[in-house]
Amino acid sequence: xxxxxxxxxxxxxxxxxxxxxxxxxxxxxxxxxxxxxxxxxxxxxxxxxxxxxxxxxxxxxxxxxxxxxxxxxxxxxxxxxxxxxxxxxxxxxxxxxxxxxxxxxxxxxxxxxxxxxxxxxxxxxxxxxxxxxxxxxxxxxxxxxxxxxxxxxxxxxxxxxxxxxxxxxxxxxxxxxxxxxxxxxxxxxxxxxxxxxxxxxxxxxxxxxxxxxxxxxxxxxxxxxxxxxxxxxxxxxxxxxxxxxxxxxxxxxxxxxxxxx
Amino acid sequence: xxxxxxxxxxxxxxxxxxxxxxxxxxxxxxxxxxxxxxxxxxxxxxxxxxxxxxxxxxxxxxxxxxxxxxxxxxxxxxxxxxxxxxxxxxxxxxxxxxxxxxxxxxxxxxxxxxxxxxxxxxxxxxxxxxxxxxxxxxxxxxxxxxxxxxxxxxxxxxxxxxxxxxxxxxxxxxxxxxxxxxxxxxxxxxxxxxxxxxxxxxxxxxxxxxxxxxxxxxxxxxxxxxxxxxxxxxxxxxxxxxxxxxxxxxxxxxxxxxxxxxxxxxxxxxxxxxxxxxxxxxxxxxxxxxxxxxxxxxxxxxxxxxxxxxxxxxxxxxxxxxxxx
Numbered sequence: 001x002x003x004x005x006x007x008x009x010x011x012x013x014x015x016x017x018x019x020x021x022x023x024x025x026x027x028x029x030x031x032x033x034x035x036x037x038x039x040x041x042x043x044x045x046x047x048x049x050x051x052x053x054x055x056x057x058x059x060x061x062x063x064x065x066x067x068x069x070x071x072x073x074x075x076x077x078x079x080x081x082x083x084x085x086x087x088x089x090x091x092x093x094x095x096x097x098x099x100x101x102x103x104x105x106x107x108x109x110x111x112x113x114x115x116x117x118x119x120x121x122x123x124x125x126x127x128x129x130x131x132x133x134x135x136x137x138x139x140x141x142x143x144x145x146x147x148x149x150x151x152x153x154x155x156x157x158x159x160x161x162x163x164x165x166x167x168x169x170x171x172x173x174x175x176x177x178x179x180x181x182x183x184x185x186x187x188x189x190x191x192x193x194x195x196x197x198x199x200x201x202x203x204x205x206x207x208x209x210x211x212x213x214x215x216x217x218x219x220x221x222x223x224x225x226x227x228x229x230x231x232x233x234x235x236x237x238x239x240x241x242x243x244x245x246x247x248x249x250x251x252x253x254x255x256x257x258x259x260x261x
Numbered sequence: 262x263x264x265x266x267x268x269x270x271x272x273x274x275x276x277x278x279x280x281x282x283x284x285x286x287x288x289x290x291x292x293x294x295x296x297x298x299x300x301x302x303x304x305x306x307x308x309x310x311x312x313x314x315x316x317x318x319x320x321x322x323x324x325x326x327x328x329x330x331x332x333x334x335x336x337x338x339x340x341x342x343x344x345x346x347x348x349x350x351x352x353x354x355x356x357x358x359x360x361x362x363x364x365x366x367x368x369x370x371x372x373x374x375x376x377x378x379x380x381x382x383x384x385x386x387x388x389x390x391x392x393x394x395x396x397x398x399x400x401x402x403x404x405x406x407x408x409x410x411x412x413x414x415x416x417x418x419x420x421x422x423x424x425x426x427x428x429x430x431x432x433x434x435x436x437x438x439x440x441x442x443x444x445x446x447x448x449x450x451x452x453x454x455x456x457x458x459x460x461x462x463x464x465x466x467x468x469x470x471x472x473x474x475x476x477x478x479x480x481x482x483x484x485x486x487x488x489x490x491x492x493x494x495x496x497x498x499x500x501x502x503x504x505x506x507x508x509x510x511x512x513x514x515x516x517x518x519x520x521x522x523x524x525x526x527x528x529x530x531x532x533x534x535x536x537x538x539x540x541x542x543x544x545x546x547x548x549x550x551x552x553x554x555x556x557x558x559x560x561x562x563x564x565x566x567x568x569x570x571x572x573x574x575x576x577x578x579x580x581x582x583x584x585x586x
Contacts, residue, residue, distance in 0.1 A: 011393065013394045013513060013532070016396075017393040017397055026393065037514070094370070096365075096371075121393075122393055124392060125373050126361065127371055130362050130365065131362070133362075134365035134366055137440070139441045139445045140362075140441070142354075143358075145507070158354065159354060159508055160353070160355060162355075162450060163452040164451040165449075165450055166447070166451065167448065170444055179514045179515075221364070221369065221370030221371075222371075222372060222401050222403050223403075227397045228397065228398050228400075229396070230395065230539075233558055236556075236560040236562060237560070238561075238562040238564060239561060239562065239563050240564065243570055244573060246563045247576075248577055250577075251581050255581070258522075258543045258561075260465075260522040260543045261581075
């Protein structure tokens with residue numbers, strides 16, 4: 001069973017994110033960079049499947065030079081092959097262009113299953129995994145919280161507003177991972193050390209086989225025009241009184257002031 | 262007809278999800294700015310809902326029967342025929358996945374989880390959406406046509422319903438499923454143990470966090486919720502501890518909600534929770550820790566033990582006649 005996992009490097013969700021003065025980008029100094037948590041679920045599941053069924057796990061990451069640390073984290077967790085898609089031309093790619101690059105890179109590879117995270121916590125588009133399936137002509141099941149493999153098919157549980165859908169499709173397929181799928185392992189110190197020396201396959205746009213028009217800003221279908229801080233909320237009233245009086249004051253305020261009751 | 266607004270409606274077991282009418286309302290507002298019309302893709306029996314959909318401003322409803330097995334192929338086929346300017350879909354599990362697949366097939370940009378749309382001229386569209394766990398609001402433009410947009414429940418307000426406005430219902434058979442959709446089978450649909458209001462759709466949400474100490478305390482919250490006709494939500498801590506199912510989780514790795522009233526009980530207010538509920542109209546926080554970050558974001562706060570405050574609040578609400586119908 002050969003499994004490919006797409007991973008992305010993102011700012012830690014606890015990081016302070018501030019737009020630059022011109023609103024064109026975010027300030028990136030002092031940001032702690034981590035593997036996208038949803039990609040950790042994807043990679044962990046891939047590793048567990050490999051441990052049960054045999055085969056190999058290849059982690060692919062499209063990102064700038066700093067993303068190399070995330071590629072090595074994938075190796076430390078147990079990925080057998082690690083691929084870094086890195087080229088100045090990829091910068092400014094939106095989800096659409098990113099999916100195109102990943103599809104081009106994956107096209108020539110051998111795989112039974114492709115795992116992605118449901119979404120990235122930085123841009124929260126939730127696009128790449130599903131788009132990748134369409135571009136590669138594969139069936140997909142998104143936001144899987146439980147997965148089983150048998151007889152060349154994958155059966156996955158997916159939460160929807162209508163309830164939990166149990167879906168099944170033949171391999172090869174694309175799955176995206178939702179929170180609750182598993183608890184990702186922490187790499188051991190010795191594996192982190194070994195990962196530092198592991199060979200990385202680095203591919204630029206030419207090696208991936210994508211043209212300039214298909215990547216970066218040119219290949220993007222959308223463009224971020226401006227970034228702003230959201231309006232602050234706060235300045236509310238903390239009611240300090242014995243419980244009985246406090247709830248009476250609250251109910252009165254909700255009725256008469258806030259008018260939500 | 263080129264240039265119109267196409268809305269993808271969402272149904273669950275034949276019932277039209279409220280977000281669908283919110284999207285039709287927003288589509289009507291855009292269509293008025295553009296001088297164009299609103300079409301709706303309904304992948305279920307649309308007849309019982311045609312009057313409502315029309316009253317909020319749809320001009321035509323395409324009732325694509327039997328499309329449940331291959332919704333993407335159905336909407337793709339309609340989109341290629343109609344060539345709309347904008348396609349609006351709900352940011353739900355169904356809508357988000359459909360929008361992404363549709364975007365890939367049409368080569369159309371998808372702007373997910375929009376919190377506002379505005380058009381100051383025909384064809385113009387200003388799209389705003391949160392990024393980085395809600396710490397930044399991005400203004401995004403789409404280069405392609407159509408532009409695909411998804412929005413969560415309660416982001417767009419319902420317009421004025423006009424019973425005199427009707428939509429033409431056009432029934433179509435579902436087109437052939439694409440090979441990628443044809444091979445995915447729905448084995449089973451497991452419904453929730455109890456029929457509960459969806460946190461994303463409810464007007465009021467009462468949420469519990471670590472401070473509740475265990476699953477039993479959620480029955481205390483259910484009593485409060487029932488008086489307020491509210492959905493019950495939970496913080497990540499409560500869900501990770503197994504006290505509530507993930508479907509109730511509010512926050513970055515759960516659902517983003519925009520209720521009229523959000524009551525946070527025993528929730529400290531970590532940034533990842535705040536991003537899930539900060540667009541609530543009114544936030545009430547109950548926590549015994551005066552330093553809890555949630556107190557800096559709420560409209561009203563009570564410092565106290567949830568096990569005393571919540572039952573007292575229930576009594577006070579009953580006394581005040583709330584929920585007495």
